[in-house]
Amino acid sequence: MVKINIGGLEFKNPVMTASGTFASGKEYSEFVDLNKLGAVVCKTVTLNQRDGNKPPRIADMPSAMLNSIGLENKGLEYFIENTLPFLKNFDTRTVASIAGNNVEDYTTLAKRLNECKEVHAIEVNMSCPNVVHGQNKGLFSQDEKTTFEIMSAVRKNTNKPIFGKISPMVADITVIAKAIERAGGDAVALINTIPAMGVDLKTRRPLLGNITGGLSGPAVKPVALKLVWDVYKAVKIPVIGMGGIMCAQDALEFILCGATAVQVGTGNFVNPKLTEETALGIEKYFKENNLSGVDDLKGKLNI
Amino acid sequence: MVKINIGGLEFKNPVMTASGTFASGKEYSEFVDLNKLGAVVCKTVTLNQRDGNKPPRIADMPSAMLNSIGLENKGLEYFIENTLPFLKNFDTRTVASIAGNNVEDYTTLAKRLNECKEVHAIEVNMSCPNVVHGQNKGLFSQDEKTTFEIMSAVRKNTNKPIFGKISPMVADITVIAKAIERAGGDAVALINTIPAMGVDLKTRRPLLGNITGGLSGPAVKPVALKLVWDVYKAVKIPVIGMGGIMCAQDALEFILCGATAVQVGTGNFVNPKLTEETALGIEKYFKENNLSGVDDLKGKLNI
Amino acid sequence: MKQIKAEVINISEVKPGIFNILMKAPYIAKNAKAGQFVEVLCNNGAAKNCTGGPLLRRPFGVHNAKGENIEILFKVLGKGTEYLSQKKAGDILDVIGPLGNGFDIKEGRLAVIAGGGMGIAPLLFAAKQTKNPLIFLGARNEAELPCKEKFENLGKLILTTDDGSLGEKCFLNIPLERVLKENKNAVIYACGPHPMLKCLADLGVKYGVEVQVSLEEKMACGIGVCQGCPVELKNKDTKYKLVCKDGPVFNAEDVVW
Amino acid sequence: MKQIKAEVINISEVKPGIFNILMKAPYIAKNAKAGQFVEVLCNNGAAKNCTGGPLLRRPFGVHNAKGENIEILFKVLGKGTEYLSQKKAGDILDVIGPLGNGFDIKEGRLAVIAGGGMGIAPLLFAAKQTKNPLIFLGARNEAELPCKEKFENLGKLILTTDDGSLGEKCFLNIPLERVLKENKNAVIYACGPHPMLKCLADLGVKYGVEVQVSLEEKMACGIGVCQGCPVELKNKDTKYKLVCKDGPVFNAEDVVW
Ligand SMILES: Cc1cc2nc3c(=O)[nH]c(=O)nc-3n(C[C@H](O)[C@H](O)[C@H](O)COP(=O)(O)OP(=O)(O)OC[C@H]3O[C@@H](n4cnc5c(N)ncnc54)[C@H](O)[C@@H]3O)c2cc1C
Ligand SMILES: Cc1cc2nc3c(=O)[nH]c(=O)nc-3n(C[C@H](O)[C@H](O)[C@H](O)COP(=O)(O)OP(=O)(O)OC[C@H]3O[C@@H](n4cnc5c(N)ncnc54)[C@H](O)[C@@H]3O)c2cc1C
Numbered sequence A, B: 001m002v003k004i005n006i007g008g009l010e011f012k013n014p015v016m017t018a019s020g021t022f023a024s025g026k027e028y029s030e031f032v033d034l035n036k037l038g039a040v041v042c043k044t045v046t047l048n049q050r051d052g053n054k055p056p057r058i059a060d061m062p063s064a065m066l067n068s069i070g071l072e073n074k075g076l077e078y079f080i081e082n083t084l085p086f087l088k089n090f091d092t093r094t095v096a097s098i099a100g101n102n103v104e105d106y107t108t109l110a111k112r113l114n115e116c117k118e119v120h121a122i123e124v125n126m127s128c129p130n131v132v133h134g135q136n137k138g139l140f141s142q143d144e145k146t147t148f149e150i151m152s153a154v155r156k157n158t159n160k161p162i163f164g165k166i167s168p169m170v171a172d173i174t175v176i177a178k179a180i181e182r183a184g185g186d187a188v189a190l191i192n193t194i195p196a197m198g199v200d201l202k203t204r205r206p207l208l209g210n211i212t213g214g215l216s217g218p219a220v221k222p223v224a225l226k227l228v229w230d231v232y233k234a235v236k237i238p239v240i241g242m243g244g245i246m247c248a249q250d251a252l253e254f255i256l257c258g259a260t261a262v263q264v265g266t267g268n269f270v271n272p273k274l275t276e277e278t279a280l281g282i283e284k285y286f287k288e289n290n291l292s293g294v295d296d297l298k299g300k301l302n303i
Numbered sequence C, D: 001m002k003q004i005k006a007e008v009i010n011i012s013e014v015k016p017g018i019f020n021i022l023m024k025a026p027y028i029a030k031n032a033k034a035g036q037f038v039e040v041l042c043n044n045g046a047a048k049n050c051t052g053g054p055l056l057r058r059p060f061g062v063h064n065a066k067g068e069n070i071e072i073l074f075k076v077l078g079k080g081t082e083y084l085s086q087k088k089a090g091d092i093l094d095v096i097g098p099l100g101n102g103f104d105i106k107e108g109r110l111a112v113i114a115g116g117g118m119g120i121a122p123l124l125f126a127a128k129q130t131k132n133p134l135i136f137l138g139a140r141n142e143a144e145l146p147c148k149e150k151f152e153n154l155g156k157l158i159l160t161t162d163d164g165s166l167g168e169k170c171f172l173n174i175p176l177e178r179v180l181k182e183n184k185n186a187v188i189y190a191c192g193p194h195p196m197l198k199c200l201a202d203l204g205v206k207y208g209v210e211v212q213v214s215l216e217e218k219m220a221c222g223i224g225v226c227q228g229c230p231v232e233l234k235n236k237d238t239k240y241k242l243v244c245k246d247g248p249v250f251n252a253e254d255v256v257w
């Protein structure tokens, strides 16, 4: 088994689910054996219930999809009471994903989840393109200082491993990644979706109710690989890579570019067995190539 | 005819070629009638000859291509003596595209091209992802101040219309667009390619000799539309939109999102007649929909 | 729900641009309820290399289920349906189903089936599971009303078209309202364009009759994961419910029209 | 060069995974020189919607040109060639050509054709345009050496395979060198894997014989626009020349190996 370690926590393999594309695993557990996954990263949870954006929330794009869900979720307490218990039944890591409107929200979320022993790690989502924040127009992770503040606040309030999840849309991703590292983050998770939009020429309306949304799927993989490679070279903490993974080979490409772990997102909708197949495929590749662990492939690009 | 006006210069229609994907029109003139195009934007020219990056320079990606040409060109004087004369034979606008290593280079390029009456406008390329600049790691147009300085320098040295061509990879594109406007730029041209990479798992090598490159083609269109829409709302000068245009409908979508003109890039390689077909298709649409000019569609998104 | 490799047994173009696919999917055939749907992969399993069709699956109502087989009936609108229309007998489709809640068939009440345009697709299966239904099928014109003959022996058939090329020249709510006036214990099972469903919802309120509507929304996962397919409901704990999981069939009263 | 809609007249799998397409392309058939190539669109004209195959065209040498028709011979390696392999007679291909410089056939000199693996594809046409050529064809094994029979009547045929399954068990440079020793006025027209071409370049230097090599590089435009296909040459005004426009055939002496 290709075990990995992030922030002192062991994962049985490098394959995780991407937040928001797997709910908390209940539905997909009818297709895959959750015990075969490195971790289930749950849908991002906010302090209070959020209704999400108005429909349509989904559109097809060439080799990609566009979404503007808007972090619809039932809030922190519902998550703890109703969602987390399900995952106790499985021998995999449970990662909670959190998002707030300000640093205080993140503090509260981290503090409360730190008490939940079902939660093994926390992913700090600072990069949802479908939510407008009060104080500034951009996404939190598009700003170095905000990223540092949020990660520091979360760090102070939990001793579980924390991943900073960031947006690809910045001039220099390494600045943001380093802010996460400086703040005591245990991993950098990227990429979140790329801000994008689509329009219908006939109706002259945007395809999404929210006008703009986030792009994901195979089309974004080349962008994600480049950013993973950049971050890998810039920080010492592990990188969790994602964006367009549709098969084990894609996942291995991320590892080759420096990722310690990967997350599978949009691919779940296309192939509901994809997470498990990816985990198996990685194991097979490592065996066939006599690789003893993820470090044997990670960042080992011949250049 | 759907005429447009940028910086006081009239173009017979909104369709231009994207720099670097049409050379200076000679080769594609065997497939399309250059007289039918709004403008030919030439391959970016630098002060001195550049050899470009080592091969491979091209790779296929899902609904996209990756390139790392590295601004191979024969330099300014060769361009003026050997390339420009060809375009004199056509009734279309000739736009020179320039790139330098620093503000002084841009100044020299602008000054010299200002003397060439065959050049009707200048596109200031501050965003080629395949060139490493001396002083800073990023692309010029990823920095507000540098963008302003370059555009100001060019403005001082030419009275021809100037377009600032910028990279999509920034936290807030409107900041960069406004810097172009403040510096006296006549249009914002976007997007240049998105920094990206691909790897070959078998050889464990990058697909490009330069390791990373720029992504273009249909996959980037949703990202480009979003940025065009953002810039359209932020500045008063015209926006020239591009990224993944493969047919007239795509071009019209850009206009709907706020573009005054469009450029066709990667699509030329797939369909060498695309520029002319796009111009014809736009004209047909305007006629069928009784639109009297580009302003009747530009930014007219129903939201 | 399961992910199935379903062999195409037969594909036919029943009207120009409207196709019927009969496929072997024993699990779905056995477990599907009327009003449930399937999500069909419309690319060559190679979403990665994007060879053929769109990335996301496409939802289609279960048109019929018999023995080991199910049928879907669809109109070619875009690249997903175009891809499917080119399949041949023997090809294998990747199908997830059965999905959604389906109609809540009320026995002992007068069943009124109301289908507009392609909305008739899931209603054949519904009509088969009701006794002596009244079946209202409406469309713009004859060419847009496929498969009416399949309904003929299932109950009383009332046809309407906008241009009068088949049946009465009107919307189907006109003859349907005449029936409601006399049958307060009717239940309407409806699928079709949004304005038609809204109109039936109003009739339901006017005559105090239960109306079950099958709604549509763009979908990604189809199983309640992505939150991509919301429908706004009245007086609920959350503003939105999901078409794919809580629906596609909703009580018309609950929907914010 | 022109963009042509070429009808597939015949497609056949000549060896497992190796296909020959005969297509109607009068303009190209009439104008093509040996060593030139065509760029074939390998998606359904719908690059936008990405239905089938890769975005960029794929280059293939003109394998044969006769009357109104040309042939291409190719091996299935990835999605472009896979797409092409599924074409049927009657299908229309979008082809640009003829492209590149082609071989500079020197009349009155001994023509030596040297093809390795799929490199034999453009050499059939070359062999036909030379008189009494000596034809060396090499491959890993018999299965990788298609169409040798087509060469049989064109000149003297010498076969080699790495495993001895056909002809001599060696690289083709071995028997070829024996010929060069005795024929200083030979001209070699070569296409094949890079190491083979390098080896021939060395032989050329050693024996003072002219070697023309057809090179490969990934291409986008195929017509000298995008600068995507550089090859490094010695002592030139620019470091790189373009395989698509200045090549694909280069004088082996000029190439930085
Ligand atoms: C639960 C459910 C069940 C369905 N059952 C059926 C069925 O049994 N038979 C059937 O034919 N269709 C059915 N549909 C609709 C079907 O899913 C769409 O027609 C299909 O997804 C279109 O895919 P496409 O790729 O061909 O078109 P796209 O490329 O997605 O769209 C092409 C064009 O058609 C428009 N379009 C897309 N979907 C619809 C729609 N539903 N109505 C009107 N215009 C649309 C788009 O806006 C676009 O302009 C169902 C939908 C849902 C949600
Ligand atoms: C001028 C020119 C003429 C050519 N003529 C012919 C011809 O007549 N017959 C023919 O079969 N091929 C020919 N080729 C090569 C042919 O273009 C490629 O095989 C084809 O583009 C592969 O496309 P694909 O989409 O199937 O593979 P891709 O998806 O592009 O690649 C699949 C895999 O094959 C590898 N690959 C791609 N091209 C080659 C290659 N040329 N050699 C070895 N490995 C490769 C890739 O690196 C990758 O690992 C020619 C190339 C050039 C430049």
Ligand SMILES: Cc1cc2nc3c(=O)[nH]c(=O)nc-3n(C[C@H](O)[C@H](O)[C@H](O)COP(=O)(O)O)c2cc1C
Pocket: A018, A019, A020, A021, A043, A044, A067, A069, A071, A097, A125, A128, A165, A191, A192, A193, A215, A216, A217, A218, A220, A242, A243, A244, A245, A263, A264, A265, A266, A267, C220, C226, C228
């Ligand atoms: C429908 C959908 C919902 C998503 N919701 C979330 C979310 O709640 N939190 C989050 O951090 N990322 C969210 N994402 C982003 C994914 O986790 C992932 O970063 C992105 O989609 C890129 O990976 P992919 O190409 O494999 O999908 C969502 C993506 C999609 C497509």
Ligand SMILES: Cc1cc2nc3c(=O)[nH]c(=O)nc-3n(C[C@H](O)[C@H](O)[C@H](O)COP(=O)(O)O)c2cc1C
Pocket: B018, B019, B020, B021, B043, B044, B067, B069, B071, B097, B125, B128, B165, B191, B192, B193, B215, B216, B217, B218, B220, B242, B243, B244, B245, B263, B264, B265, B266, B267, D220, D226, D228
């Ligand atoms: C092969 C290639 C070469 C390019 N060279 C240049 C260049 O020299 N200068 C420039 O400003 N943009 C260059 N670009 C970027 C294009 O002009 C355009 O901004 C980008 O490709 C997006 O448009 P597209 O998707 O239509 O190709 C190049 C793009 C490609 C694909």
Ligand code: FES
Pocket: C218, C219, C220, C221, C222, C223, C224, C225, C226, C227, C228, C229, C242, C243, C244, C245
């Ligand atoms: S389609 Fe994903 S929740 Fe309904």
Ligand code: FES
Pocket: D218, D219, D220, D221, D222, D223, D224, D225, D226, D227, D228, D229, D242, D243, D244, D245
């Ligand atoms: S492929 Fe474009 S220059 Fe050669």
